Amino acid sequence: MSRRVGVLALQGDVREHVRVLSELGADAVLVRRPDELASVSGLVIPGGESSVIDKLSRAFGMREPVRSAIASGMPVYGTCAGLILLADRITDGIVGQQTFGGLDVAVRRNAFGTQVDSFETDLAVPALGEPPVHAVFIRAPLVEQVGDGVEALAALDDGRVVAVRSGALMGTSFHPEVTGEHRFHELFLEMVRAA
Numbered sequence: 001m002s003r004r005v006g007v008l009a010l011q012g013d014v015r016e017h018v019r020v021l022s023e024l025g026a027d028a029v030l031v032r033r034p035d036e037l038a039s040v041s042g043l044v045i046p047g048g049e050s051s052v053i054d055k056l057s058r059a060f061g062m063r064e065p066v067r068s069a070i071a072s073g074m075p076v077y078g079t080c081a082g083l084i085l086l087a088d089r090i091t092d093g094i095v096g097q098q099t100f101g102g103l104d105v106a107v108r109r110n111a112f113g114t115q116v117d118s119f120e121t122d123l124a125v126p127a128l129g130e131p132p133v134h135a136v137f138i139r140a141p142l143v144e145q146v147g148d149g150v151e152a153l154a155a156l157d158d159g160r161v162v163a164v165r166s167g168a169l170m171g172t173s174f175h176p177e178v179t180g181e182h183r184f185h186e187l188f189l190e191m192v193r194a195a
């Protein structure tokens with residue numbers, strides 16, 4: 001199985017994901033076109049602005065190819081805006097905002113307020129073991145409903161869910177790619193190898 005994985009490179013913190021994946025030994029490539037998507041075994045959807053990535057995915061003819069890759073079981077990991085794009089249902093999207101969907105969750109955009117309400121915290125993530133994950137939340141979304149078959153990987157102290165996995169799809173409200181945290185990407189690469 002090829003270890004070539006893509007980072008959806010329409011908008012957002014693409015470079016940070018490419019760096020982490022490369023440091024883990026993966027062949028990480030930028031994905032902007034359908035033929036580039038067809039060449040990878042897994043996809044990361046970066047943090048950024050979900051409404052912009054949504055619009056650009058339609059303008060670049062990437063919406064349907066990404067949806068069919070998800071439907072066919074390609075492993076996909078989304079951080080922050082990427083999690084929003086994987087959610088079947090979103091609250092507080094802009095008018096007309098769509099998602100790729102696939103994860104049976106409801107996600108609230110900008111759930112913690114604006115840029116000034118960004119914060120960092122240490123999170124226990126049992127699936128990753130010790131030590132806790134140092135998580136950076138930047139205008140982050142919150143998972144408000146978790147469907148059957150969706151595993152909550154991490155929650156804040158008050159129980160609000162901020163990381164989920166279901167089948168080949170995984171999403172985090174926060175950005176491991178900006179803190180030197182490699183374990184989520186390692187888990188994603190394991191999902192790619194297993195697929």
Ligand code: GLN
Pocket residue numbers: 046047048049050051079080081082084109110138139140141
């Ligand atoms: N608030 C952004 C959105 O709605 C997400 C922010 C982020 O990816 N850091 O897409």
